Amino acid sequence: MSQSDILVQLRQELGAIVDPDFGVSFEELQAIHTLEVKQDTSVELYLEFVPPLHYVAKGFDEQCKAIILKHFPNAEVMIYVREKELPTNPVLPQVQNLIAVASGKGGVGKSTVAANLAIALAHTGAKVGLLDADIYGPSVPTMFGLSGEQMKAEKKEDGKIYGYPFEQYGVSVASIGFVMGRDQAAILRGPMLAGYFTTLVDQIYWGELDYLIFDLPPGTGDIQLTMTQRIPLSGAVIVTTPQEISLADVRRSISMFRKVNVNILGIIENMSYFVPPDMPEKRYDIFGAGGGEAVAKEVGTSLLGQIPIIMKIRENADDGLPFVADPESGEAVHFYKDIAKNMVAEVRKKNRDKIATPGLTITL
Ligand SMILES: Nc1ncnc2c1ncn2[C@@H]1O[C@H](COP(=O)(O)OP(=O)(O)OP(=O)(O)O)[C@@H](O)[C@H]1O
Numbered sequence: 520m521s522q523s524d525i526l527v528q529l530r531q532e533l534g535a536i537v538d539p540d541f542g543v544s545f546e547e548l549q550a551i552h553t554l555e556v557k558q559d560t561s562v563e564l565y566l567e568f569v570p571p572l573h574y575v576a577k578g579f580d581e582q583c584k585a586i587i588l589k590h591f592p593n594a595e596v597m598i599y600v601r602e603k604e605l606p607t608n609p610v611l612p613q614v615q616n617l618i619a620v621a622s623g624k625g626g627v628g629k630s631t632v633a634a635n636l637a638i639a640l641a642h643t644g645a646k647v648g649l650l651d652a653d654i655y656g657p658s659v660p661t662m663f664g665l666s667g668e669q670m671k672a673e674k675k676e677d678g679k680i681y682g683y684p685f686e687q688y689g690v691s692v693a694s695i696g697f698v699m700g701r702d703q704a705a706i707l708r709g710p711m712l713a714g715y716f717t718t719l720v721d722q723i724y725w726g727e728l729d730y731l732i733f734d735l736p737p738g739t740g741d742i743q744l745t746m747t748q749r750i751p752l753s754g755a756v757i758v759t760t761p762q763e764i765s766l767a768d769v770r771r772s773i774s775m776f777r778k779v780n781v782n783i784l785g786i787i788e789n790m791s792y793f794v795p796p797d798m799p800e801k802r803y804d805i806f807g808a809g810g811g812e813a814v815a816k817e818v819g820t821s822l823l824g825q826i827p828i829i830m831k832i833r834e835n836a837d838d839g840l841p842f843v844a845d846p847e848s849g850e851a852v853h854f855y856k857d858i859a860k861n862m863v864a865e866v867r868k869k870n871r872d873k874i875a876t877p878g879l880t881i882t883l
């Protein structure tokens with residue numbers, strides 16, 4: 520085969536690799552930016568993909584390398600993976616993906632899910648922030664072992680005062696609880712709450728982030744509506760437990776988000792079942808079974824995963840060391856890790872649409 524035939528073949532093989540999040544080939548995604556082959560000695564490949572890339576970049580690199588080495592076994596191979604540019608959001612331009620964790624019903628485990636997902640994302644090498652937007656009952660200070668801490672603030676060049684998030688377990692965290700005590704926060708009402716939320720969004724110095732996770736207060740009232748309209752969300756995940764009473768609230772949550780054109784990334788079913796640690800062959804469906812799956816189907820979104828009831832998850836939250844951050848949690852952390860991965864796949868799908876139709880907003 521001539522050198523040019525080899526090149527054609529190589530390009531074809533690289534172009535046939537499939538991005539697993541879209542089920543679409545590199546060729547169709549226009550992922551191959553440049554391929555430079557210098558005689559037999561070096562091959563340089565520049566790739567471009569829809570962000571975020573933390574879960575997929577390594578796999579792409581390895582697959583491309585193997586294909587290149589098959590054709591040029593002695594070449595030095597250099598692969599550069601770059602993110603395609605997203606339209607920047609006007610509210611928090613340094614934050615790439617804003618994700619709300621919401622629920623219609625209180626106490627379903629939203630804050631615990633938000634904290635553990637944030638840490639799971641940080642473990643992939645991403646820069647992650649967590650904003651405790653639950654202004655009524657902030658729980659981030661306790662869950663992150665930071666209760667009683669006060670946020671440090673500083674006047675910046677633009678004359679505005681900014682608060683600095685705390686760095687804990689690889690995540691930047693901020694909460695109204697760092698500005699006022701939990702008891703004070705509980706007596707805030709209506710318009711004041713919206714004002715505090717705006718302050719939290721505008722006046723926290725996050726720096727560059729791949730993800731900012733919002734732990735929203737439970738419910739579908741005015742506060743949640745104001746918050747979701749105020750921030751240009753990549754999407755929302757809805758946390759529920761499997762029983763019917765909780766699922767009715769999921770439907771309400773989803774219709775609220777859809778009304779204000781927020782994408783739904785999927786549903787997370789928490790407290791799905793219980794396996795007694797001393798009887799691992801048994802499984803109890805304490806809050807019923809299959810609800811998350813059924814409601815996801817009904818509303819046309821995906822079930823991102825299920826998390827069983829694990830006593831240690833609750834103990835960890837109370838002790839200020841979230842389950843995923845605790846090296847003693849063992850392989851059960853995969854419940855959160857798998858969900859984080861599935862969630863990011865959904866974020867990438869939404870980002871692909873955004874890149875395809877930049878600046879286009881349709882309001883009906
Ligand atoms: N999978 C789980 N296994 C065991 N305990 C859990 C699990 N998920 C959450 N919990 C515990 O359940 C309680 C409620 O969780 P959490 O505070 O996260 O709920 P929430 O939806 O944020 O509540 P709120 O609506 O009050 O904000 C906490 O004590 C938490 O530690």
Ligand SMILES: [Mg+2]
Binds near residue numbers: 658
């Ligand atoms: Mg909460």
